[in-house]
Amino acid sequence: MAWWSNAIDAKRKSRFIVRMGNGGILLALKSTGKPKATISKKEYQMVNHFYNYPGTVKWEPVSMVFVDAGFWGSDAANPNEEDFGTMPAPKTRGAAETFWEMLLGSGYTTPAGSSGRSGRNKSISSPEKAASMDISFGKTLSIEQIDDKGNTIEKWSLHNPIITSLSWGDLDYGDDNLVEYTLEVSYDWAEFSKDNKDETERI
Numbered sequence: 001m002a003w004w005s006n007a008i009d010a011k012r013k014s015r016f017i018v019r020m021g022n023g024g025i026l027l028a029l030k031s032t033g034k035p036k037a038t039i040s041k042k043e044y045q046m047v048n049h050f051y052n053y054p055g056t057v058k059w060e061p062v063s064m065v066f067v068d069a070g071f072w073g074s075d076a077a078n079p080n081e082e083d084f085g086t087m088p089a090p091k092t093r094g095a096a097e098t099f100w101e102m103l104l105g106s107g108y109t110t111p112a113g114s115s116g117r118s119g120r121n122k123s124i125s126s127p128e129k130a131a132s133m134d135i136s137f138g139k140t141l142s143i144e145q146i147d148d149k150g151n152t153i154e155k156w157s158l159h160n161p162i163i164t165s166l167s168w169g170d171l172d173y174g175d176d177n178l179v180e181y182t183l184e185v186s187y188d189w190a191e192f193s194k195d196n197k198d199e200t201e202r203i
Contacts, residue, residue, distance in 0.1 A: 021138020023073030105135035
C-alpha cells in the first residue's frame with residue numbers, strides 16, 4: 001500500500017477529460033498523453049572544459065487514443081455550419097468519420113476532390129494551419145485532470161493545435177478487442193492552470 005493511500009487522494013490516471021471546441025467533452029476518448037516540454041542544450045568550450053546552458057523550449061506532440069462507439073463528444077459542441085455543412089451532432093457520429101472530417105476540415109482534399117459530409121468545398125489541396133486550428137479543433141483543446149467530484153484540479157491548454165498524424169487503427173481476425181483510433185497533435189505551446197473557472201460545461 002502506498003504511503004499516501006490513507007492521507008490524501010492523489011491524482012489518478014483515470015480521472016480526466018479532454019475538451020475540443022467542435023466536440024465538447026470527448027466521450028470517445030480512451031487515453032491521452034499530457035504536454036511535454038523539451039529544453040535544448042547549448043554547449044560551449046572554454047580551454048579544456050565544456051559548459052552547458054539551456055536553449056529554447058520545444059513542446060512535444062500529444063497522442064490521443066479513441067474508440068468508436070458511434071458517438072464522439074457531448075452536446076455542448078457547436079460546429080460552424082459554414083465550414084462543416086451537414087456534419088451531424090457529436091453524439092451521432094463516430095471516431096472514424098470524425099477523423100475524416102477533421103482531415104478535410106484542416107484543408108486537405110483528395111485528387112478526386114473532397115468527399116464525405118464536410119462542407120469545406122475549397123480548392124486547398126493540403127492542410128493549412130489556420131484551418132486546422134479553427135475548424136478541425138474548433139479553436140480550443142484542453143486536457144483536464146479532475147477529482148472524485150468532477151472538479152478540475154489540473155488543466156493544460158494547448159495553443160494553436162494542428163493535426164500531425166491520424167490513424168484509423170488495425171484489424172485482426174484473431175483479436176476481439178476494440179479498434180483504436182489514434183490522433184497526434186502538435187501545438188505551439190501549452191499553459192498550465194489549477195482550475196477551470198472560465199468553463200461552464202459540466203460532465
